[in-house]
Amino acid sequence: MSSSSTSSTPPPSEAARAILVGVDFGRTGPHGGNFDPSLDELALLAESAGDTPVARVTAKRQAPDAALFVGSGKADEIKLLVQAHQAHTVLFDQAISPAQQRNLERLLGVPVADRTALILEIFAARAKSHEGKLQVELAQLQYLASRLVRRWSHLERQSGGIGMRGGPGEAQIELDRRMIDERIKAIKERLKKVQRQRSTQRRARARNGVFRVSLVGYTNAGKSTLFNALVKARTYAANQLFATLDTTTRSLYLEAAGASVSLSDTVGFIRDLPHKLVEAFQATLQEAADADLLLHVIDAASPVLDEQMVEVERVLAEIGAADVPQILVYNKVDRLEDNQRPREAQDWLERDGGVRVPRVFVSALTGEGMELIREQIVAAMRAQGLTPDLNPELSSPSAPELAQSDAPDHDEAQQDGQTQTQQDRHEHEQL
Numbered sequence: 001m002s003s004s005s006t007s008s009t010p011p012p013s014e015a016a017r018a019i020l021v022g023v024d025f026g027r028t029g030p031h032g033g034n035f036d037p038s039l040d041e042l043a044l045l046a047e048s049a050g051d052t053p054v055a056r057v058t059a060k061r062q063a064p065d066a067a068l069f070v071g072s073g074k075a076d077e078i079k080l081l082v083q084a085h086q087a088h089t090v091l092f093d094q095a096i097s098p099a100q101q102r103n104l105e106r107l108l109g110v111p112v113a114d115r116t117a118l119i120l121e122i123f124a125a126r127a128k129s130h131e132g133k134l135q136v137e138l139a140q141l142q143y144l145a146s147r148l149v150r151r152w153s154h155l156e157r158q159s160g161g162i163g164m165r166g167g168p169g170e171a172q173i174e175l176d177r178r179m180i181d182e183r184i185k186a187i188k189e190r191l192k193k194v195q196r197q198r199s200t201q202r203r204a205r206a207r208n209g210v211f212r213v214s215l216v217g218y219t220n221a222g223k224s225t226l227f228n229a230l231v232k233a234r235t236y237a238a239n240q241l242f243a244t245l246d247t248t249t250r251s252l253y254l255e256a257a258g259a260s261v262s263l264s265d266t267v268g269f270i271r272d273l274p275h276k277l278v279e280a281f282q283a284t285l286q287e288a289a290d291a292d293l294l295l296h297v298i299d300a301a302s303p304v305l306d307e308q309m310v311e312v313e314r315v316l317a318e319i320g321a322a323d324v325p326q327i328l329v330y331n332k333v334d335r336l337e338d339n340q341r342p343r344e345a346q347d348w349l350e351r352d353g354g355v356r357v358p359r360v361f362v363s364a365l366t367g368e369g370m371e372l373i374r375e376q377i378v379a380a381m382r383a384q385g386l387t388p389d390l391n392p393e394l395s396s397p398s399a400p401e402l403a404q405s406d407a408p409d410h411d412e413a414q415q416d417g418q419t420q421t422q423q424d425r426h427e428h429e430q431l
């Protein structure tokens with residue numbers, strides 16, 4: 001009942017060598033629907049975490065094996081691969097239970113991690129800001145707490161949080177559940193403080209009448225590259241998953257509007273994004289929910305762009321950003337063959353409910369289509385009634401006193417969690 005394929009590449013000398021495993025449970029059932037036969041995304045996740053994939057194994061099963069997740073024959077096959085490649089770790093594309101992890105580690109003789117642990121590890125390594133680090137630590141502790149069925153004897157402390165695959169030689173720290181819970185509480189308190197500051201800043205921006213645009217999209221779609229191309233900044237962009245963790249905001253001047261908007265680069269999304277992570281990163285993600293406009297960046301050259309779009313929409317809905325107007329930015333068109341390119345560089349996508357969403361086809365790398373994006377941002381401002389003619393504040397974002405003096409009723413709205421711009425949007429919808 002089990003079929004499989006195995007492929008391998010020559011082992012590199014230094015980095016942690018990883019065996020990648022994915023299981024196809026078919027399209028139906030609770031585990032179905034997210035099997036990636038190529039394991040390419042898992043490979044990128046592994047590389048982003050500093051590992052080097054040396055072999056890929058796939059299997060087909062009806063349901064996960066209770067003890068080993070894969071069947072025992074497949075587990076033996078993986079063990080042989082571990083030995084042949086002198087692998088340091090085995091990475092699973094799907095979530096495995098703590099018991100399965102324990103059994104597999106015992107059988108294979110190397111640490112085993114799943115997708116969630118890998119994503120958390122990347123986040124831990126990337127977090128730079130105080131807030132980012134707190135959010136990662138919170139997500140990791142919540143992940144640990146939910147799996148705390150055995151004693152964790154080697155939790156290592158690192159600058160970015162807690163390593164999910166603690167190695168020998170690391171400080172051995174024993175934490176019981178109560179200590180974890182206490183730490184979770186303490187971090188939540190500290191995060192609340194940081195978040196209060198953040199919302200004060202956001203309110204200040206809203207009061208200044210600045211139109212807020214957020215770049216959102218699947219990880220590695222090219223958001224940071226696009227951000228840099230639009231505002232001529234030098235934010236870190238790389239062929240890595242989750243290169244960006246902390247939100248960066250810059251002002252973007254739009255001549256056609258005679259005004260500046262604020263443009264934010266944000267953390268990317270990925271399928272099966274651990275729910276706890278979304279929860280911990282609520283404040284960071286809130287940036288997108290509070291935006292007046294989302295530039296949904298899509299890797300037009302990805303063979304799985306539809307699945308990636310669906311995933312992004314799902315996360316947007318989860319953070320309450322489903323109703324924020326969007327521009328669909330199909331990026332990386334330079335990688336498309338001539339016959340794959342759209343006839344028009346700008347068109348419309350009709351969504352359920354008759355909403356027409358503008359689409360633009362661009363390349364952040366070559367700069368092609370940047371003007372189209374600017375045009376569409378201006379059009380979105382117009383559609384929301386925010387043109388310089390209707391709203392003179394927009395053309396002078398450096399006049400906070402003026403804006404502040406006519407915003408007392410907005411303050412009330414903000415206290416019950418609604419931002420000024422959201423309120424503006426509602427008002428404009430009624431026009």
Ligand SMILES: Nc1nc2c(ncn2[C@@H]2O[C@H](COP(=O)(O)OP(=O)(O)OP(=O)(O)O)[C@@H](O)[C@H]2O)c(=O)[nH]1
Pocket residue numbers: 217218219220221222223224225226236237238239240241242243244245266267268269331332333334335362363364365366
């Ligand atoms: N060919 C091509 N490559 C691009 C383009 N835009 C971005 N890239 C590449 O795609 C990779 C990812 O780019 P980033 O800008 O870091 O992507 P991101 O969406 O910010 O990714 P995360 O921050 O990791 O979520 C990099 O290797 C970029 O050079 C493009 O228009 N064409």
Ligand SMILES: [Mg+2]
Pocket residue numbers: 223224225236237243244266
């Ligand atoms: Mg980025």
